[in-house]
Amino acid sequence: MVGEKNRIITIANQKGGVGKTTTAINLATALAAIGERVLIVDLDPQGNASTGLGIERRERKLSSYDLLIGSHGVLDAVLPTAVPNLFIIPSTMDLLGIEMEIAQHGDRVFRLKRALSEAAGFDYVLVDCPPSFNLLTMNAMAAAHSVLVPLQCEFFALEGLSQLLETVDQVRRTVNPNLDIQGIVLTMFDARNNLAQQVVSDVRTHLGEKVYHTLIPRNVRVSEAPSYGKPAILYDLKCAGSQAYLQLASEVIQRERLRRAA
Ligand SMILES: Nc1ncnc2c1ncn2[C@@H]1O[C@H](COP(=O)(O)OP(=O)(O)O)[C@@H](O)[C@H]1O
Ligand SMILES: [Mg+2]
Numbered sequence: 001m002v003g004e005k006n007r008i009i010t011i012a013n014q015k016g017g018v019g020k021t022t023t024a025i026n027l028a029t030a031l032a033a034i035g036e037r038v039l040i041v042d043l044d045p046q047g048n049a050s051t052g053l054g055i056e057r058r059e060r061k062l063s064s065y066d067l068l069i070g071s072h073g074v075l076d077a078v079l080p081t082a083v084p085n086l087f088i089i090p091s092t093m094d095l096l097g098i099e100m101e102i103a104q105h106g107d108r109v110f111r112l113k114r115a116l117s118e119a120a121g122f123d124y125v126l127v128d129c130p131p132s133f134n135l136l137t138m139n140a141m142a143a144a145h146s147v148l149v150p151l152q153c154e155f156f157a158l159e160g161l162s163q164l165l166e167t168v169d170q171v172r173r174t175v176n177p178n179l180d181i182q183g184i185v186l187t188m189f190d191a192r193n194n195l196a197q198q199v200v201s202d203v204r205t206h207l208g209e210k211v212y213h214t215l216i217p218r219n220v221r222v223s224e225a226p227s228y229g230k231p232a233i234l235y236d237l238k239c240a241g242s243q244a245y246l247q248l249a250s251e252v253i254q255r256e257r258l259r260r261a262a
């Protein structure tokens with residue numbers, strides 16, 4: 001839609017270890033490097049996005065928990081990162097209790113949406129979800145314009161995907177009629193593995209246009225980077241994984257331009 005201030009993208013997949021957090025960190029970094037103003041919201045109690053961006057636990061005085069509880073806003077909780085133009089709302093283990101704490105409230109699914117009304121100053125907001133369809137993920141889907149799905153190139157990928165797409169439909173019918181699929185990004189691709197090739201071609205056959213052309217390769221530099229508190233793009237710009245995430249960012253921006261022009 002023309003005139004929309006920002007694009008809120010939820011990065012979701014109910015499976016763990018498929019590359020959600022890695023995609024959140026590196027896509028966000030690549031978008032920021034291209035000159036977009038980007039906010040990551042870490043909505044996983046594990047806090048991997050926060051750690052991977054070098055935010056120490058003691059720095060996390062306010063977090064996504066405070067946003068959901070409603071005690072503080074985005075502008076109170078936001079922290080800068082080592083990447084210019086990239087900001088984060090970190091998470092803490094407090095998030096584990098949120099479900100119980102807000103379960104009785106009629107607006108429990110809309111807590112993040114309300115908080116993100118304060119995020120108009122960012123071009124992109126990427127929400128990194130936990131690996132389940134819980135109240136946190138529902139908040140992320142209710143708040144978002146679209147869902148970006150990282151899909152690991154492995155045998156059960158398609159099965160998990162149909163479950164996810166059903167959930168998105170359900171969210172559309174109930175809390176967010178305008179929720180789009182932003183796209184599906186294939187992660188940890190290993191060209192030497194025949195099965196991976198097969199998964200790529202199956203996913204493309206089933207989902208066509210929705211699948212990004214960029215394939216994120218399995219790359220050891222990408223997996224090393226978080227232990228240095230850095231996005232792969234800062235840790236090793238030249239590695240194949242970093243280059244792939246830069247390419248993904250330009251695809252995302254290109255699609256966004258087309259969508260806005262439509
Ligand atoms: N392209 C990649 N190449 C190699 N390792 C990767 C790649 N993407 C993710 N990983 C590693 O796989 C693990 C799971 O990725 P992560 O992004 O944390 O998944 P999720 O957030 O879906 O649980 C992490 O150890 C991460 O470093
Ligand atoms: Mg994660």
